[in-house]
Amino acid sequence: MLAFLLLPVLTCGFFICYYSLPHFYKLHRYEGQQLYLKSAWLGLQCLFFALLVVAFLNAYVPPSIFGIPLDIYSFVVKLTSAIAIKKSSAIELTWLFLIATTMHAIAYIRVWVTNWAMNQFQEKEGVDPKIKLMSDVLSDSPLDSELLYSYINDQSVLIALSNRKVYVGQVVSMGEPNESEGMDQEISILPHISGYRDKDNLTVNFTTQYESIDTDVEIKVTIRQELIESVSRFDFDVYQQFLERKKEFIDKPARVPFSKR
Incomplete structure (x- = not known):
């Protein structure tokens, strides 16, 4: 029976x-x-x-x-x-x-x-229950947590890809899960600026500023997570301070310590 x-x-x-x-x-x-x-x-x-x-x-x-x-x-x-x-x-x-x-x-x-x-x-x-579920599922991965934080709080993040392309923007979609893949296998971002990493010293060079483009169409970029190498929170004020410090470091003459014999 x-x-x-x-x-x-x-x-x-x-x-x-x-x-x-x-x-x-x-x-x-x-x-x-x-x-x-x-x-x-x-x-x-x-x-x-x-x-x-x-x-x-x-x-x-x-x-x-x-x-x-x-x-x-x-x-x-x-x-x-x-x-x-x-x-x-x-x-x-x-x-x-x-x-x-x-x-x-x-x-x-x-x-x-x-x-x-x-x-x-x-x-x-007043919170979408799907966000709570996503938080429970993605909490065990630091990279997933950063993407989710950007998605929930409209926080800008810097996303570096394996092809040396770099985007700064907000995550606006993390997709829907299915039987074989989680909800973050593909993400969509609202880019602010983008650029690339130099092949020699890996410094970031920004080349495109999307907010300056006058268009009624909302620009979104969809990225496969397998292409993402790193994610970090991005603050424009802090980035400006880094640029100023970098300029001071370059303009300041290097001091090489030596000892008298």
Whole structure:
């Protein structure tokens, strides 16, 4: 009997993984057998609660209330008797049907309650619940955390790519996760300035200032994260101070210490 419940267990588990936002945002971390095991574990939880619910209803719910029939078990037995050869087979099919139906109902309620709670969090805190989920998922990577910080706080960051291209701008999109990739595999930025690193001394040379371009079209740049070598927060005032210090250092004559013999 339990072997026939394997399919409902997996379908309930996959349903929770794909439609419950907290699980969906972590779905890309599970590959192959890990995804099946995660789905099976969630489905087994639904099976456990379904068994409790079915046992409770069978033991305590009366056959009828105010003339309204509530004996679902007998009703399903009559239906399954038409397709079952033996009465024992009809009883087994009835229990399988009731348990499987209850499992799917529990999975649906669990997803609905989870997403409803996240919407309530958004109304109460005024924060998109997806940002909280992204923060939980990306908190274990310093690079991801910097990108998320720019996305949430409209903070400018300096992004250096493997082809020596450099962008300074704000992260405006971190994409949506899927089964195999996280939400930050591709990012979109609103660039302020861009340039390149010198091939010899790796100093940054800015060549393009996007804010000076007079256009009604919002300029965005999409970057694959695999091309990003480094990310750092960027402050224009601090950058100006670095330029002034650099100029002073270049203009100031170098002093070479020596000892008298």
